[in-house]
Amino acid sequence: xxxxxxxxxxxxxxxxxxxxxxxxxxxxxxxxxxxxxxxxxxxxxxxxxxxxxxxxxxxxxxxxxxxxxxxxxxxxxxxxxxxxxxxxxxxxxxxxxxxxxxxxxxxxxxxxxxxxxxxxxxxxxxxxxxxxxxxxxxxxxxxxxxxxxxxxxxxxxxxxxxxxxxxxxxxxxxxxxxxxxxxxxxxxxxxxxxxxxxxxxxxxxxxxxxxxxxxxxxxxxxxxxxxxxxxxxxxxxxxxxxxxxxxxxxxxxxxxxxxxxxxxxxxxxxxxxxxxxxxxxxxxxxxxxxxxxxxxxxxxxxxxxxxxxxxxxxxxxxxxxxxxxxxxxxxxxxxxxxxxxxxxxxxxxxxxxxxxxxxxxxxxxxxxxxxxxxxxxxxxxxxxxxxxxxxxxxxxxxxxxxxxxxxx
Amino acid sequence: xxxxxxxxxxxxxxxxxxxxxxxxxxxxxxxxxxxxxxxxxxxxxxxxxxxxxxxxxxxxxxxxxxxxxxxxxxxxxxxxxxxxxxxxxxxxxxxxxxxxxxxxxxxxxxxxxxxxxxxxxxxxxxxxxxxxxxxxxxxxxxxxxxxxxxxxxxxxxxxxxxxxxxxxxxxxxxxxxxxxxxxxxxxxxxxxxxxxxxxxxxxxxxxxxxxxxxxxxxxxxxxxxxxxxxxxxxxxxxxxxxxxxxxxxxxxxxxxxxxxxxxxxxxxxxxxxxxxxxxxxxxxxxxxxxxxxxxxxxxxxxxxxxxxxxxxxxxxxxxxxxxxxxxxxxxxxxxxxxxxxxx
Numbered sequence: 001x002x003x004x005x006x007x008x009x010x011x012x013x014x015x016x017x018x019x020x021x022x023x024x025x026x027x028x029x030x031x032x033x034x035x036x037x038x039x040x041x042x043x044x045x046x047x048x049x050x051x052x053x054x055x056x057x058x059x060x061x062x063x064x065x066x067x068x069x070x071x072x073x074x075x076x077x078x079x080x081x082x083x084x085x086x087x088x089x090x091x092x093x094x095x096x097x098x099x100x101x102x103x104x105x106x107x108x109x110x111x112x113x114x115x116x117x118x119x120x121x122x123x124x125x126x127x128x129x130x131x132x133x134x135x136x137x138x139x140x141x142x143x144x145x146x147x148x149x150x151x152x153x154x155x156x157x158x159x160x161x162x163x164x165x166x167x168x169x170x171x172x173x174x175x176x177x178x179x180x181x182x183x184x185x186x187x188x189x190x191x192x193x194x195x196x197x198x199x200x201x202x203x204x205x206x207x208x209x210x211x212x213x214x215x216x217x218x219x220x221x222x223x224x225x226x227x228x229x230x231x232x233x234x235x236x237x238x239x240x241x242x243x244x245x246x247x248x249x250x251x252x253x254x255x256x257x258x259x260x261x262x263x264x265x266x267x268x269x270x271x272x273x274x275x276x277x278x279x280x281x282x283x284x285x286x287x288x289x290x291x292x293x294x295x296x297x298x299x300x301x302x303x304x305x306x307x308x309x310x311x312x313x314x315x316x317x318x319x320x321x322x323x324x325x326x327x328x329x330x331x332x333x334x335x336x337x338x339x340x341x342x343x344x345x346x347x348x349x350x351x352x353x354x355x356x357x358x359x360x361x362x363x364x365x366x367x368x369x370x371x372x373x374x375x376x377x378x379x380x381x382x383x384x385x386x387x388x389x390x391x392x393x394x395x396x397x398x399x400x401x402x403x404x405x406x407x408x
Numbered sequence: 409x410x411x412x413x414x415x416x417x418x419x420x421x422x423x424x425x426x427x428x429x430x431x432x433x434x435x436x437x438x439x440x441x442x443x444x445x446x447x448x449x450x451x452x453x454x455x456x457x458x459x460x461x462x463x464x465x466x467x468x469x470x471x472x473x474x475x476x477x478x479x480x481x482x483x484x485x486x487x488x489x490x491x492x493x494x495x496x497x498x499x500x501x502x503x504x505x506x507x508x509x510x511x512x513x514x515x516x517x518x519x520x521x522x523x524x525x526x527x528x529x530x531x532x533x534x535x536x537x538x539x540x541x542x543x544x545x546x547x548x549x550x551x552x553x554x555x556x557x558x559x560x561x562x563x564x565x566x567x568x569x570x571x572x573x574x575x576x577x578x579x580x581x582x583x584x585x586x587x588x589x590x591x592x593x594x595x596x597x598x599x600x601x602x603x604x605x606x607x608x609x610x611x612x613x614x615x616x617x618x619x620x621x622x623x624x625x626x627x628x629x630x631x632x633x634x635x636x637x638x639x640x641x642x643x644x645x646x647x648x649x650x651x652x653x654x655x656x657x658x659x660x661x662x663x664x665x666x667x668x669x670x671x672x673x674x675x676x677x678x679x680x681x682x683x684x685x686x687x688x689x690x691x692x693x694x695x696x697x698x699x700x701x702x703x704x705x706x707x708x709x710x711x712x713x714x715x716x717x718x719x720x721x722x723x724x725x726x727x728x729x730x731x732x733x734x735x736x737x738x739x740x741x742x743x744x745x746x747x748x749x750x751x
Contacts, residue, residue, distance in 0.1 A: 282494065283458060283493055283494045352519065353519055353520060362494065363454055363496045363526060365517075365524070365526070366517075367517035367518050367519045367524050368517070368518040368519060368520075369506065369507075369515075369516070369517055369518040370515070370517045375514075375526055375527050376514075376527075377514065377526075377527030377528040378527070378528065396492060396528075396530035396531065397528045397530065400492065400493065
């Protein structure tokens with residue numbers, strides 16, 4: 001008999017407890033998932049993870065109060081291996097595990113956003129710049145803090161066309177290169193006379209000499225190479241080894257450490273390479289970004305490129321991608337407070353209403369009509385010299401930006 | 409502002425007979441006299457190192473029905489931004505939707521209650537937003553009311569406001585000089601400055617009603633309209649209404665009055681300018697020193713017909729289902745009680 005009573009009580013007590021309300025101050029945890037290619041491009045995966053963890057650690061110093069509850073942020077990583085299918089599976093698991101947000105490299109978002117959207121979970125892309133990935137109207141839970149392909153292409157056209165150069169538009173056949181080619185076509189549509197040739201490069205080819213030769217025969221006076229870092233390194237090698245000292249322009253992948261590593265034996269070939277990327281500093285100067293770099297280095301060490309300047313100094317990589325992940329987590333914390341709820345759908349709506357000071361000292365925000373955290377105007381140009389780069393002086397925005405230390 | 413004036417009056421009153429040596433600030437010719445316009449707290453820029461120079465011009469399109477009642481308000485604001493550097497502008501407005509026009513150099517963002525502009529200005533940049541506003545919040549801030557009754561259209565200036573101010577005797581020369589200066593500044597399109605004047609007697613509180621005059625032009629049916637609307641007027645006519653209303657910033661020539669009357673004239677002139685300036689800033693300007701201009705266009709249009717609301721089927725239990733549910737619940741409770749009793 002007693003056993004039966006105990007059994008009844010065992011059923012009743014949890015039910016009664018579930019009916020109860022009231023206030024309690026116990027610290028709870030909120031899960032943020034980093035969905036990135038840790039196995040295939042470990043540098044990128046780690047950069048996203050570290051930026052996320054750094055911001056979460058800082059938020060956790062005081063935590064986030066929502067109503068009567070106190071929360072700490074927990075970060076979990078999931079590897080996409082650059083596979084869209086794995087990326088989607090990861091998002092499915094993250095959502096079922098109760099994640100309140102996903103920080104994503106961008107692979108598979110075309111499918112994974114729907115999985116997350118069912119629970120209203122926000123996804124923030126911090127690397128891929130494809131135009132179709134983010135649309136505030138049709139993908140309400142997808143945000144991005146990274147330069148868009150559209151912005152980079154538009155700014156490159158804005159920068160090159162007034163120089164009256166004949167540009168060879170070269171792009172590789174990777175997803176990244178194909179998406180970039182579409183944006184370059186749009187950007188240069190208004191002045192096709194400035195385009196000497198439009199050429200597709202095989203992403204895996206080691207020797208791009210034939211394609212570069214075709215560009216030279218088309219009387220190109222500048223090369224704009226949109227592709228993976230390996231493609232850019234191969235294009236530089238093909239041009240310079242043929243003795244063609246043509247100016248080279250690239251999207252942000254031109255600054256990837258891999259390009260310099262590949263050309264470490266010919267540092268002069270890198271000289272003059274100009275790339276477009278998201279600005280690292282704001283009007284207030286280099287102070288905020290330098291402070292962020294120091295905090296990042298203190299937590300995770302310096303990211304070494306693996307090459308040296310002519311004076312023998314080791315070249316380091318400024319934490320650009322970590323900055324984007326870091327800024328998103330801070331926006332997320334602000335949105336949690338604004339929403340007054342841990343319901344992901346409410347957090348997603350609140351993300352459109354909050355502004356934080358970004359790691360570079362600039363305003364970082366989304367809004368109802370735009371989920372882009374880096375506006376096109378924030379794309380600047382930098383040029384390599386001696387394995388490090390400085391903002392160019394012949395562009396209004398870039399001319400206002402200070403150089404960032406890149407040696408140790 | 410009213411509190412400031414009252415405080416100044418009180419302070420001066422305490423000085424007793426020393427009033428002749430006292431100066432008192434006249435009202436500011438640019439400070440707003442009511443909460444709005446500008447709408448929703450006005451425009452702001454976030455703290456950046458660069459202070460951009462911004463000229464704002466706004467066209468407010470008010471769609472009215474046949475009785476003259478507004479049912480839609482759209483504001484197109486053009487910001488001519490000068491100066492190299494980042495900008496982050498927040499334009500307060502009860503905005504329902506916003507988009508850039510074809511000639512805008514950038515696209516605006518939207519938040520609850522505001523339009524956002526963010527980017528880098530290489531030197532000159534034109535930012536143009538076309539915003540659909542929530543009529544219930546925007547209409548009370550409009551300067552003109554149109555009432556159609558048969559063949560009579562009544563135009564009513566709705567900018568009238570009553571404020572606390574003061575009166576006193578005052579020497580004429582400083583007031584004449586200020587009024588002349590004010591008139592010259594306004595005629596040349598410059599922002600007028602606030603000033604203080606000496607008094608010759610203890611100031612006393614008074615209430616003053618001021619109205620920003622409107623220049624109304626356009627057509628009512630076939631009738632052409634071109635008038636200065638101080639308060640209210642009736643126009644004979646019927647048919648489609650197409651009117652433009654613009655606040656008038658103007659200072660009358662100085663009259664040969666005594667010091668007390670001149671002081672009243674100077675106070676009225678500054679308050680009327682302040683009121684007109686308020687309606688020139690329907691959406692505000694992120695540059696506090698920048699120029700602003702607003703034109704209000706009222707046009708007859710057909711209100712959109714609301715789509716018939718389909719009957720929404722809701723899952724509701726019938727009385728039979730409810731009775732069965734209650735019976736089942738009672739049976740479960742009875743069985744539980746029996747089990748408890750036997751245990």
